[in-house]
Each structure stands twice: as C-alpha cells, then as structure tokens.
Amino acid sequence: MSNPAPAFDLSQYRFFAVVPAAELGSGERLFLEVEGNPIVMFNIAGNFYAIGDVCTHDDGPLGDGELDGYQIICPRHGARFDLRTGKVLTFPAVIDAPAYPVRVTDEMLEIGLPKE
Numbered sequence: 001m002s003n004p005a006p007a008f009d010l011s012q013y014r015f016f017a018v019v020p021a022a023e024l025g026s027g028e029r030l031f032l033e034v035e036g037n038p039i040v041m042f043n044i045a046g047n048f049y050a051i052g053d054v055c056t057h058d059d060g061p062l063g064d065g066e067l068d069g070y071q072i073i074c075p076r077h078g079a080r081f082d083l084r085t086g087k088v089l090t091f092p093a094v095i096d097a098p099a100y101p102v103r104v105t106d107e108m109l110e111i112g113l114p115k116e
C-alpha cells in the first residue's frame with residue numbers, strides 16, 4: 001500500500017464532529033449521514049478516510065463493499081474506488097465518488113464537507 005495521506009485543502013471544508021475516535025477501531029467502518037450526505041468512514045491502520053456511500057455507477061451501497069488495501073469494491077457490479085480520494089479505478093463506474101477529509105479534534109472524529 002502506498003501513501004495513506006490524501007491531499008485535501010482543509011480551508012475549503014466545514015468540519016462536523018461525528019463520533020469519538022475511540023469508537024472507530026482499526027479495520028472498522030462507520031456509516032453516517034452528514035448534512036444529508038450518506039458517508040462511510042474507515043479506519044485503516046489508524047488513518048481515517050471517508051467517501052460517499054453511494055456508488056456512482058448505479059447507486060449501489062458502496063460502503064458495504066469489500067476492501068482491498070485502500071480500494072473498496074462495489075458489491076453490486078464490482079467497480080473499484082480509491083477510498084482515500086474517491087477516484088474511480090475500474091469499470092463499470094466512470095465517475096469518482098466524493099471523498100471527505102477526516103481529522104481528529106479533542107478525540108472526536110470530524111468530517112469535512114466542501115464549503116459552498
């Protein structure tokens with residue numbers, strides 16, 4: 001696995017506290033809705049990532065997919081996405097999924113949504 005740190009310009013995001021960081025252990029995932037956006041958040045070896053929980057191919061439940069390193073595999077038709085960036089990697093999806101920065105503040109996980 002390569003660099004785990006996605007490059008987000010954090011000044012372009014509004015952050016929302018969601019859960020205590022201790023509640024999302026390594027290897028776990030968490031489904032949540034923030035400001036109406038369905039999101040799945042992952043802890044991979046102590047690093048946190050979040051992407052949209054809807055596949056861009058045909059609205060499959062992306063967050064239910066298996067992980068392969070930093071890739072998530074849509075359970076419906078097998079498209080792969082990089083969960084660090086949301087970038088689509090394989091067909092049948094061709095559109096990137098939204099990816100969201102995650103940070104820890106006062107032991108709370110905060111997720112960033114783009115400023116409007």
Ligand code: FES
Binds near residue numbers: 056075076079
């Ligand atoms: S709905 Fe995800 S690959 Fe088709």
